[in-house]
Structure formats: C-alpha cells, structure tokens
Amino acid sequence: MTFKTKWTIGIAIVTLALSACTADSSKPESNDAEQMDHSTMNHSNSGELPATLKNAEHPKFPIGSTAIITDGHMDGMKGAEATIVGAYNTTAYSISYTPTTGGAPVKNHKWVIHEELINPDNTPLAPGTKIKTSASHIAGMEDATVVIDTAVETTVYMVDYTDTATGENVKNHQWVTEEELTAK
Template sequence: MKRPRIWHGGLLTIVAVLALSACSKEVADTEKDAPAEQHTEMDHSSMNHSSSGEVPATLKNAENPMYPVGSTAIIKDGHMEGMKGAKATIVGAYDTTAYIISYEPTTGGQRVENHKWVIHEELFNPGSAPLAPGTEVKTDASHMEGMENATVRIDEAQQTTVYMIDYVSTTNNDVVKNHKWVTEEELTKKQKDVGAV
C-alpha cells in the first residue's frame, strides 16, 4: 500500500515542476513581447543637471522678473526626477523665447521628443523669434548628451522669463548648480501649490 502512495507523490512533484517551468516561460515571453510604447518615456539620465553658468552673449537679463536673482522659489513642474518640490535659488533671470523641441541625438540612440527647454539664443542663425512649430534648426545647447549641433524640430514656442537655478534634488540630495532652464510658470512661491500641479 505504501508503494502507490510514494509513486503518486513523486508524480505530483514532477507535474508541479513542469507547470511552474511553463508558467515562468510564459511570463518571460509576455515581458519580452510587451509593446514598445511602454518603454518610450524620455530618459533624462544623460541630462547635464549642472552647468558652468555661461549664457549666450545676446541673452538679455529680465528687467523685472517675478523671481529676482538671489531669491528662492519652489519648483512645481520639474523636467526630471528630483526637481518637483525642490527649493530653487535663482541664479539668473532672462527674457526670451523658450522652445519645446524634438531631435535625433548626434551620439545616436532613441529620438528625444518634447524636450524642455532650449532658448532662442541657443539656436544657430534662427532669425526672428518666435519660430513656428515644425521649423527645423540647429542648436549649440548642451543640456543633454547628443544635443549639441543637433538639428531640432520646434514643437512649441513660449515667450517668457527663463531662470537658471541652483537646487538640491529631492530624491538623492545631489546639489545641482546653474540648471538651465525653468520657466516662470514652472515655479511658485508656495510649497502647497506643488501638490496641486
């Protein structure tokens, strides 16, 4: 009577192992065949969070910015992890046209869509501002790897005050110096306004 029980238990173990193997393969195949659009979020890991602080010679200081140089503000709309909710110190304030752009990195890799921001003064021979959406022009901005000398497509133009800021990342406490750029609309004076965005 014992033999059938042992044999029966062994058979159940084999069946269970085979079932688990098939399940694992199915999960792996599902992940492998997942639609590409799930992985198309823009990666800002190659973005130069800090900069030398140099600005184009033709860039004009804002005459009466909402956030004067030396003042502080809260970043309510950040372009990358660690920005939103961080306290920013204003390093520079400039009146210009800011652009949302898309481009193929000169270093290769995935096309970058809807990058914020490049300013008019960072474009090669752009002519008069603002440029119309769809316009293609080269930039000498180096905010991200592969951006400098890239041909960019203008997606949106915004006449605004842009700010160069210092801030401490809310995710890893890295100190970021002379970050380019945030617009006036992306800053607030009140911490409570951040959660409402």
C-alpha cells in the same frame, strides 16, 4: 583608502553607469518625471550663457530669491526649492530631435532658448520649424537638427536646487520657465 573601499566605490560607479545606460529615452517627455530619461542631462553647469541673452529687468523671481519648482523635467526636480541665479527674457522652446551621438529620438524636451539656436530668425519660431542648436544640456544635443514643438515667450531662470530624489546639489540648471515656479 583601502583596497576594499576602492573596490566598493568602483562597483557603485559601474552600477550607476549601467543603470543610466538602460533607461528608455524613446519615451516622450511630459510633466511626469518618471516617463523621462535625462540620465545624460548636464546637472551641474558652468553657468555659461549665450552672448546675446539679455537679463530680465523686472523678473517675478529676482536673483537671490527662492521659489518652488512645480514642473519636473527631471527626476528630483518637482517640489524642489530653487534659488534664482539668473533671470532672462526670451522664447523657450520644447523640441524633438535625434541625438548626434545616436540612439532613440528625444521628444518634447524642455527647454532650449532662442539664443541657443544656430542662426534663428529674430522672431519666435513656429512649431514644426527645423533648426540646429548649440545647446549642450544632454549628450548628443549640441549641433543636432531639432524640430520646434512649442514656443513660449517668457522669463526663463537659471537655478540652483537640491535634487529631491538623490540629495545632489544642482548648480546653474538651465532652464526653468516662470510658469514652472511658484512663490515659496
């Protein structure tokens, strides 16, 4: 690789890093991906699951099938074709928290599942409940004290998809709820 090529790649990496740092994470999350900052979202995941998470017996979207993502938690997600990697029955929570790494509070983050909460009750938690999470979807989330905004008993899916904005292949994305998918 030539010096000029290395220099160009280095400039591109710095530009991307700086643009991620300037995003405004104080905006609440919503269905409009343009209002969200997931620049620190762990796009490609190992697929590691909480030990207590149970497979769904008869999911609407079986493993290996495809569906269209109808809700955009992140840029490039809405409208993407997803391949179902896993399906699990659980309670999904939208949460608000202040990152353990500092920075602006994150509001209405979708989704953390019941099995990613530290020492939760056996029943779904009520909105307003404060609890810690072991989820590490975004930098500063793991071990943060979160406030439950909403709770939905549903089937959640781990999916692979191609980001419609960047073309990046996203592997083992956690989580998309059944209500956020539609048949292809």
